[in-house]
Amino acid sequence: APAAILPWLKRVTAIATAIVCGLLAWHTFRFVRDERMYSDVEVAGLPVWLWQAILPFGFALMTWRFLFNALFPKLPEPSR
Template structure:
């Protein structure tokens, strides 16, 4: 890889990390404020619950994308105990390609959900349509599919586990 490409990739990774950090911190602060307002003042923000649900969705998907990037997703490493060399590379290729296909299918079907909610005009929260809040699903699954596919074509890192079928 060229150094310019590596720099851009490193920026993308930092951006992903910062977005996830911001979302989680905001989610914790909003949930804490909501708990405090309810228990102390018998009050609260009417919009907080649907915003928190959207934040959980976005945080979970971004966390899964980052876990895939860092090879920290759920994996199976017992196959490496029984096979090595070419057989291990073939098993790794099959497992990673399978995970990529599953993620691609999830991206495809979640895009259908986004389109359905877009056409139906489903309400979201705070004036943001539901389809905008759901965009993380096809984007996240698409990024995971791409990362699994790329990793399936690259040589394995030491002690790399095989992914479980479901992302």
């Protein structure tokens, strides 16, 4: 890609990735919520939904990271 459009291409990519991660965060949240309501399986004495709760949290963090990168991209290194 030409150097002139590269910053915008990176922003579009970051926004698209944030959307995908946001959707994954939402749907894994719903999954964990349903597991909590309907599941009685335990792993190491803890309900399985507790182990799965990291999924929406992780995807939410990735969503914020990519949104932040889209809104505040890294500045180019100054040339010496």
